[in-house]
Amino acid sequence: MLQVEDIHFNYGKNQILKNISFDVEEGLLCGLFGPNGCGKTTLFKCCMKFLKFHKGSVVMDGIDIKKHRIEDMAKVVAYVPQEHKPPFPYLVKEVVLMGRTPHLGGFFGVKRADKKKALDALELLDISHLGEQPYNQLSGGQRQMVLIARAIAQETKLIFLDEPTSALDFSNQMRIWTLLRKVAEQGITILACSHDPNHVTWFCDKVVVMNNNGIIGQGAPNHVITETILDEIYQNMCTVRSLGKVKMILPRDVAVKKRLETKTDARAPNECIMTGE
Amino acid sequence: MFKRLKHTNILERMNNHDVKGFSDMRKFVILCILFVVMLLAAAFAMVLGAYNISFVDVYATIIANLSPLHDVSNFNKLHNTIIWDIRLPRVLLAIIVGAALATSGAVFQGCFRNPLVEPYILGVSSGAAFGAALGIVYPHIFFSIQISAFIFASIAVIAAYILARTRGQTPIITLILGGIIIGSIFSALVSILKYTANDSSLREIVFWLMGGFYYATWDDVAIIVPIVTLSFLVLWMYGWKLNILSMGDEEAQALGINPEKSKMILIALATLITAVAVSTVGIIAWVGLMMPHATRMILGPDHRFVIPSAAMLGGVYLIICDTMARTLTTSEIPVGIITSILGAPYLFYLLRSKGSSLIG
Numbered sequence: 080m081l082q083v084e085d086i087h088f089n090y091g092k093n094q095i096l097k098n099i100s101f102d103v104e105e106g107l108l109c110g111l112f113g114p115n116g117c118g119k120t121t122l123f124k125c126c127m128k129f130l131k132f133h134k135g136s137v138v139m140d141g142i143d144i145k146k147h148r149i150e151d152m153a154k155v156v157a158y159v160p161q162e163h164k165p166p167f168p169y170l171v172k173e174v175v176l177m178g179r180t181p182h183l184g185g186f187f188g189v190k191r192a193d194k195k196k197a198l199d200a201l202e203l204l205d206i207s208h209l210g211e212q213p214y215n216q217l218s219g220g221q222r223q224m225v226l227i228a229r230a231i232a233q234e235t236k237l238i239f240l241d242e243p244t245s246a247l248d249f250s251n252q253m254r255i256w257t258l259l260r261k262v263a264e265q266g267i268t269i270l271a272c273s274h275d276p277n278h279v280t281w282f283c284d285k286v287v288v289m290n291n292n293g294i295i296g297q298g299a300p301n302h303v304i305t306e307t308i309l310d311e312i313y314q315n316m317c318t319v320r321s322l323g324k325v326k327m328i329l330p331r332d333v334a335v336k337k338r339l340e341t342k343t344d345a346r347a348p349n350e351c352i353m354t355g356e
Numbered sequence: 357m358f359k360r361l362k363h364t365n366i367l368e369r370m371n372n373h374d375v376k377g378f379s380d381m382r383k384f385v386i387l388c389i390l391f392v393v394m395l396l397a398a399a400f401a402m403v404l405g406a407y408n409i410s411f412v413d414v415y416a417t418i419i420a421n422l423s424p425l426h427d428v429s430n431f432n433k434l435h436n437t438i439i440w441d442i443r444l445p446r447v448l449l450a451i452i453v454g455a456a457l458a459t460s461g462a463v464f465q466g467c468f469r470n471p472l473v474e475p476y477i478l479g480v481s482s483g484a485a486f487g488a489a490l491g492i493v494y495p496h497i498f499f500s501i502q503i504s505a506f507i508f509a510s511i512a513v514i515a516a517y518i519l520a521r522t523r524g525q526t527p528i529i530t531l532i533l534g535g536i537i538i539g540s541i542f543s544a545l546v547s548i549l550k551y552t553a554n555d556s557s558l559r560e561i562v563f564w565l566m567g568g569f570y571y572a573t574w575d576d577v578a579i580i581v582p583i584v585t586l587s588f589l590v591l592w593m594y595g596w597k598l599n600i601l602s603m604g605d606e607e608a609q610a611l612g613i614n615p616e617k618s619k620m621i622l623i624a625l626a627t628l629i630t631a632v633a634v635s636t637v638g639i640i641a642w643v644g645l646m647m648p649h650a651t652r653m654i655l656g657p658d659h660r661f662v663i664p665s666a667a668m669l670g671g672v673y674l675i676i677c678d679t680m681a682r683t684l685t686t687s688e689i690p691v692g693i694i695t696s697i698l699g700a701p702y703l704f705y706l707l708r709s710k711g712s713s714l715i716g
Contacts, residue, residue, distance in 0.1 A: 124606070127606070127609070127610060128609070129606045129609060129610075149609055149612055149613070149614045150612045150613075150614075151612075152609075152610075152612065153609075153610060153611050153612025153613075154612070156610075157610065158606075158607075158610035160606065160607060160610075163603075163604060163607070165469070165602060165603045165604070166469045166470055166471055166602065167466075167471065167602055167652070167657035168652075168656070168657055169599070169656075169657050169658070170656065172378060173599070173656075173658060174603075177599060177600055177603070177611060178611070180596070180597075180600055180611045180612055180613065181611060181612035183596070189596070194378040197378070198378060233611070
């Protein structure tokens, strides 16, 4: 569904992306994982054609994006940006309705069916109660949910999310990831970047790990998110443990401290399960 | 054609049982009410004036002029001149100039993603002022003040746009800076002209800068009405795209709108109608800034509704201001003074009472 091949991009002399290649098959929820400043957002922007990359190609749904017009791109891929705040107090439902733009025609454009789809998207995210509120007065997390609803209303085969859960509370983070899984199961391909290795291992079908030197691993999260890779991007910060069959990534300091505590009180029940495999 | 389109839209909605909680019906009704208010204001303004003519006489004269026979011989000649040749074009011009400035204000605010932008931001007014001043000081070279003002207004905006354009993009910040730079250059040039002008030209320049409808004629109306109406319709068609542009360039692109292309069309048309209006009646402040705000308070920020209702409110506002300008005192007050004196406190009130919901 999405093939990225050998992308190179630099801002002036400052090379950001070098030799980036990966692909995502249809219907997968793919995580893009990497430290701050490694170029994840830049990569998104290159794939969305916001930035013109100097070398390489991006193929979406079988068509090179260089051949797509802007109007056609919007029917293939939806984009959920990081936080932003528009200057005018559009209502939440109006913002979601904007997602229907690529499908609108004519002068006044918006039809009954479009409004219906916008409301459905709100309902899917369980935020119908926000519909009548001005979008720019919501909290950051609520705005993120609205933008996700907008991307869903856009009805594209591919959705890019730039840190979809960065401003959400714990329960909403889980809700969004579960929802993204549900969306992916309907055959929509999702590429989402995230800073939380746990989220990526728990919810994604596939993960692409990058650091400043380019891509350093891709594949099923259980195979890719290992201590070696984490050490490479975070400089010996993390420990990988298993809790039952679920993988957990812990900060090494915490893991060491806990182990010391377990030694003094060997019968602490949780810690017994948490030992590494 | 557009009216019909709107009409079928309403009918379609009525038949279809609109989607619950997502109705635009109320907004359409408000648009219709505004239209009626505008007609009433115009009708009222026709009767008021320095020379007292009764209501009946005014409308008898207008109807006689409109009738195919055009037989006005049995009317008072003076009345006929005052009503048909002075007041009516003046009221029409006020409506159309108000509509032009308010529409372009709404468009600029949407394009620039900033509710404090006004149509003169790219230097239209300073350019026009310089052109007009040239026309006043050197009448034998620049034979028409209006054309000269229009040409220099266009030059100013194009220059600002070229200044701002870097690597195939026109970032908003540089565009605004470009407008400020060009504006200040032209203001300086106007000052030079003022400094060197003789007394009567200086007086004329000053009057022109304050704006007014004193010289409104049917010729002005005939030029400005078609340009503004056509541009207005195109801008209105872009209403929904403007909503999306106001979310930011990248988002517009992600939603299938070409930001550079749309912005260029919008800015070009908005500039065109501003330049036409300014070169005809001088610099009238506040209308372009204030009317879009007032509209957003009534109808919300959806530009499909903001554009037409701002236009109508702009028309109403200028009718009121111009009527005051010509009736308050025995001599005329430049209308720019009245729009500012009425407008500034109003905007202050808006910002104080509803500031947070307007600017966010």
